[in-house]
Amino acid sequence: TDPIRPEPVYRLGLMGIGVGGHAPVALGLAERALQEIVGIVEDKVRPGYTGPVGESELFRHDFARHEAKYRAAQAFVYEVFGQAQATVDADRPLTDEHHARLRQAATWAQEVAGDVVMFAHRWAGSATVRQPSALGRCVRDAAVATQHALVDRMTLVEAAPAIMPAYRR
Template sequence: MTTTAPTLDTTGTAANGTLSFEDVLEHVALRREEFATQKFVPRDMIDEFKQVGIYRAATPRQFGGDALPPSEFLRMIERISAVDASAGWVASFGSALVYLAALPLSTQAELYKDSPDLVFAGGLFPVQPAEQVPGGLKISGQWKFASGCKGADILGVGIRGGDSTAGKPRTALLWPKDVEIVENWDVVGLSGTGSHELKVDGVVVPEDWTFIRGGTPTVDEPLYRYPSIAYAAQVLAVVNLGVGRAALDYAIKVGAGRTGITGAPKLADRAYYRIDLAKAEATLRSARAFFYEVTDEAYATVVAGDPVPEKLAALLRLSSTHVAKAGASAVHTAFQLSGTGAIYDGNAMQRYMREALVPPQHAFLGDGIYDSAGAVLMEIPPFPGFI
């Protein structure tokens, strides 16, 4: 028997009369300055993401979730990010529930007992020691980069592994009441992500509430056979695809509509503007096509019951880094073409430039990925943890 994957409503009003995806995009546009100013996406906005399925997109179907094909979820994040990159970045962690599929089924049943719409946020580094005590692991420490932590239902922190994990680090799950959020997120771009630090002091976590990130899933559904580390890179990279699209659309709109401040011909009448804009359009669309092509190929492979070959997994990582940098390049081109108007704080290009700087700085999307992807293509070992 064949089954049809669930899909998100991205066009009209939701069937139950509540918010549609288009409604949510409008609300994000209205509130993006609020997110940047207060430095987090508030819980009521997170609740809207829940209503349109963002936080059940990676919940196993056996627990009432949608377990969407990756490309469908990625397109959602791309569209949110075109409106506001911080909101897109926070929403992207709806995919992080793929990691939780490595938990014992009994733990997952407890997590999802009230709703399949679960918001997970984690500060995984620096990895901290954990003391074995009666009842589990006693955890203390402070962890960085917990994006979306202020709206999370469950939080994760990175702890050292032991004999049972072959030395691989683990993530321990904690309820928000047991974690202090240290609000120190003060950055140039993606300021609305609320990527604060998490602090824990002597909380005991049962071992059944810990997992290895990218560990063997206990859920037998196609999404959890898709390469989880690659997926984690993809959901971050696609943010810049959205930002790049927004910047080029803005440049097209501005170029068609005004003359220069000196009275020179409008931008659309200048050959250099048309040429560079067309080149940026071609580059961004080409990177996007590569990105979604390998995503769909990999997912079709796991749906067919086969493991994703190492070279295809490497292409997932390569296309993610490439699309993050192509998005940033598109923004840079659009900014340069926009002239002196782009230097003013109120100009949209300022926001696009700040946001586009950040994703390529992430460890999952740096230049080292090119080296490891090339190593796999040449059939030599990449750095540990690449695949």
Template sequence: MAPIVRAEAAASEALGTMTPKVVQAMKDAGLFWMLLEAKAGGFQAPMVDCMEAWEEIAAADGSAGWSLMANSTGTAVPYAFCSDEAVAEIYGGPEKPIMAGMLGPGGMAVETNGALQGSGKYRFGSGSLHATWVGSGMFVMDDKAMRKLPDGSPVVRVCWRPREEVKFEHEWDVMGLRGTGSVDYSLTDVTVPEGFHHERSITRSPRDWRLYDIGIAGLACAGHTGFALGVMRRALEEITRIAFGKKRPAYATVLGEQPVFRHDFAYHEASYHAARDFTLRFYGEIQDHLEAGGELTPAMRARFRQNCIFVHKVASEVVRFCHVMGGSESLRNPSDLGRCMRDIHVATQHIFVDTIAMQDIAVPILAEWQGFATRQAAV
């Protein structure tokens, strides 16, 4: 896949979405359905394998890696959390579906006999231009007041509808991730039958595969993190290529032989491996824990976001180092290193990567450490 994705990267960026050639190659390889159970026609792939696939495609082209992670995680969500009847309709056709959409609340709906009727406007529907079904989050209204969950937060139902019911805005003009097709879209007075919508915060799947119990947040964090690892890896590859063919005027030899560059490269390359090893170990342990019958603790769930934010911070630092060291070769278009810089810094603006969340993430993690310290003191 990677050579195809690399060769099509510039064309995808110009088109504003993955080219038909790349989309077809991903279909042929089955990558959109990595996270579907085998009995539904998917790979039921271990999460570590999925992380490595997102990394590989993102290293070939950040936009393609981003689109793939959005489509492959999104395609798992209605299968994991919709009713048996809805799953049979969505996934039982002659062609396997591809999902996309903005699952956060962008609209409002009222419920009648289990069905929702509502409208909404949504932004950043990554990968939606080749999707066949679209998910959209809606607040549920009762007498003009938002319905609340037991903890006081608003009910947000993720509604799944065929693309024919969605109106897309095809303008996507941004600094980075230009080939993701993350267009805006809207739904107008749609009816979502019972079973085709589910609570966004649900973390217990009615399906057999216990991996789905990581929930929407866990799936999303995994995809974003795999993307960031790939862009970071590509930047290190590009600066290595540049460093041994580039000699700056004030340097006695090529960049790759300069002691300061070597020193800093070694640290940043170690940062990539540390972030990657943390990620793969963490998701491997989570999957083993769930498939052994365990339930995720609050600290485990907090670490999905912790890992995602941390890896993006590392990636932005590594890519920036590579970009600065690339000098003018990072600036002149087309530039693969320049694309890495633009893509990773756009990715850091995503709500899942907002570092302010660390203050809340720390609460259950600190509680876990406090419990450990108390047990140690008792011993």
């Protein structure tokens, strides 16, 4: 589609704008799940733990790994969308690689968010299913978001041919 508004963002195209809306939602779900689980495990006790779950080495290890995955996905999204935005701001057309990276970043952010939310869900135990539960809402929202057609895993398959040439020597 040809943009009818003058702002450069509309030159990202329908897919660029569409996937641009999905990645921030995914990142927000992941961040909220991390916030919720930190609060839940402060006082949560379980059999086999010597104190609150949040003080266990196993939880802290898992938390650090998932928080890093969230931060890496966030940085990737900002990088890819920043490059695309800079290109259209400079009045240059987006390349096939730009379009592929936009879809790749949005899909990857959804995958990572789903993983982060499920990490929090597993550690929260029954706190996720009690009403009302912000973490429970994150679980439901992530389950829906990861099923959207714009972030289907096939988008990574479709993106690969435009990305692979950058790695040829």
